[in-house]
Amino acid sequence: MIVVTGATGNVGRELAGLLAAAGEQVTAVSRNAADLPHNVRHVQADLADPATLRPAFDGAEALFLLVAGDDPHAVLATAAHAGVRRVVLLSSQGAGTRPDSYRHPAAFEQAVKDSGLEWTILRPGGFASNAYAWAESVRARRTAAAPFGDVGLPVIDPADIAEVASAVLREPGHASRTYELTGPELLTPRERAAAIGQALGEPVRFVEQSRDEARAQMLHLMPEPVADATLAILGAPTPAEQRISPDVERVLGRAPRTFATWAARNLAAFR
Secondary structure (H helix, E strand, O other): OEEEEOOOOHHHHHHHHHHHHOOOOEEEEEOOOOOOOOOOEEEEOOOOOHHHHHHHHOOOOEEEEEOOOOOHHHHHHHHHHHOOOEEEEEOOOHHHHOOOOOHHHHHHHHHHHOOOOEEEEEEEOOEHHHHHHHHHHHHHHOEEEEEOOOOOEOOEOHHHHHHHHHHHHHOOOOOOEEEEEOOOOOEOHHHHHHHHHHHHOOOOEEEEEOHHHHHHHHOOOOOHHHHHHHHHHHHOOOHHHHOOOOHHHHHHOOOOOOHHHHHHHOHHHHO
């Protein structure tokens, strides 16, 4: 059996469905109720309270783990005690490129490596689904606002992350590997807004925010250090953060999906 944490998220929900479709026994874990395939077992539990995870881990062999909660060692010890042998961690590109700023995922990575379990780490860059932040303004005014409108990054479709995770959890040959996961091209916020407009068949006007405007908006959603680190990547990415990684194709045998493909598949959110 495979345990998938974060079962209501962009990656976890997709991953649970992929594993179940492949014939795996799946236990999906989330803090709240989840709409999942009928053949997926669901357990309500919280990564911030490792004791609540014991029923989910019972009989499990592998774990897909989010960076959530403050005690990865306790979560991993609970998993190991239940018989889990392999863990796949969904970390962040920033754990590799800016570990001083992304201390939380970096700490989870170290805990996984120290756990004694067979491990694989996935480090995605920015998610294509971050464009959902534009959904309301695109629906209402056909506008999309963001800072650093002409700085390109290789954002990745969360469905590709889920497919990589599914392959890593089911196939041999991925132990002790760290995969950097990106999309196939550098795209600026301005270009991503245009791609949504093209999918809609109507232009979407891009509005460039100042750094301070974007920061004030981000502080409603994330701690100050994370907001500042995110803005640093968006505004002044390092060469490593703009690098198009071959790892999606290396694992899946195909190129990662484009942002335009993501926009077309999720167009209902922007209509």
